[in-house]
Amino acid sequence: MKTMIMKRAFTSCFTSNTLLPFPRLGTNNITATTTITLLRLHSLSQSPTCPNPNHIPNHLTKLQQLLLEKSRVGFDKPDDALQVFDKMLRMKPLPRVIDFNQLLAALVKMKHYSVAVSVFSKMCSFTIPVNVVTYSTVINCCCHLKRVDYGFTLLAAIFKRGFVPNVVTYTTLLRGLISQDKFLEAELLFKNLLKHNQVEPNAVIFNTIINGQCKTGNTSQAMMLLRYMEKKGCMPDVVTYSTIIDSLSKDRLVDDALGLLAEMSDKGIRPNVITYSSLIQGLCNLNRWDDITQLLKDMDKHKISPDKHTYSILVDAHARDGKVKDAEYLIELMIQRGQNPNVVTYSALMDGYCLRGELDKAFAVLRTMRNKGILPNTQTYTILISGYCKKMKVDTAITLLEEMPLKGLTPTVETYGTILDGLFRTRRLDEAHKFYRKMLNQGLRLDIVICSTLLHGLCLNGLVVEAMSLFHKMESCGLVPHISIYNILIHGLFKDGKVDKARDLFHNLLLKGLQPDLKTYNIMIHGFCQEGLLEEAYKILLEMEEHNCLPNEVTYNTLIRGCFKNKMYHGGCVLIDEMVAHGFKADASTASMLFDLLQVKEQDPALLALQKKFMP
């Protein structure tokens, strides 16, 4: 009870009213035994095909063989495993713990987590001996079922029965916490485990925490933890390096990632296909094709074959870059090399066609998938729906949306977001409202992204009042508005002529400690310029410099046009000089405005000065 963990465990124990038998989780449609399975099991257990029957002293070994075979090949369905389980229950003497554990492991392999949990529950009610391995396996199932709380209940049970949780048990729980976005709790638990010497940490537990740090955007801390484990004599392995390399690649710090690749190779840790795939993805995002070619050559040299992930990354990169033909070729290539493309691969290709607006081709990909027996999933549909919406073909998009449930697919907020965006952009407000209600009725929760879509759509259609009320609703729901949400609203308010409200909202975000971004400032400058409030616009320019948010080409052009529009020719001139000094150029719109001004005949000295300055 000295440690955090113990406290935690026992708290969980008391908060959950059932310790044992284990609460049933989710649905498990375990049907009655089938004759066929029974017959197969029967023939297997008496099998003359056993390599050497004389070496099988009793039925336990046969069972072991069966289990080994099954955990290698996998049960065809959870029922099979349950058959084996029932058979095991009737054996005398009872099979060893290890055999039961193997059975659970086989279920985990099939991802039938809730079935595994109910088997465990039965084991408990039949008082079949279990050990810490059994518990760890079941904790893992709970974590996969997004019930880390039950995982901790089980940890309490481990203590209660006098078992000692080990590094695997804790690693499983840490991973469970991290997968539930509870990284801080995971980190705290980990620190306490080390502090109180509750575990002898190994690479896997470190890797789990490192992965959590990477997932929460703390790659530099992950790097520090890597150095720490080296210092403690726990050598990082290929997973440690791959995890950080992947994170660096996603942070666009591919050169640092390449540095780590060199480092691991120096230390004799061999990179694998995952390491290379992560790097290739990072390079793809930066369009560094030459480096990609080099890495593929390295892989070839080290006899590491690209797998379907590697190919899918490449297909996706080419497709997003508009090179759909190359993407098609890559798919051909991967098939030739025995890596079968799957739904992810084809969805990436389809996305490429959608981006190019080639919807017929995108739809053809869907047909190809069907011909190959690859089932399109929710994301496939969302990509296609988004493609149709972008082309303003919202009716086709709606048809696809309505087709989804017929295929057993459930639209996500993302799917609805795409449809709603399409409806707003085609000004079909009643339907937008209808689908919004439908989305909520399906139990889908609003998130920041869908809110941005809605706010943008409402503002686009001049419904700023409705947008503001949704904004307040968001805040009361505990959704923390991101700066881009403010950008949408401020822009909408200005467009609607509500300068005071726009100004208020801007000050509001400052009060909340939110940092305006370049877009915020540009929107403010644009809004003030439109209203002839040039001084306020200029003050924003000074403000952004103070806040280390340097103005860009858009900032200057907006302000310069604002000056000209308001006949402040001298100010415009000064700003043009300043802009040029910063290495920016007048954009098309400013240039054409300037060109028009050169034709104006007026006795304004500032205008004459301007004309003199810019007259060819």
Place this chain on the structure above:
DNA sequence: CTAGGGTTAG
């Protein structure tokens, strides 16, 4: 040697 935990694709 024998059961449980870790890294990659939209």
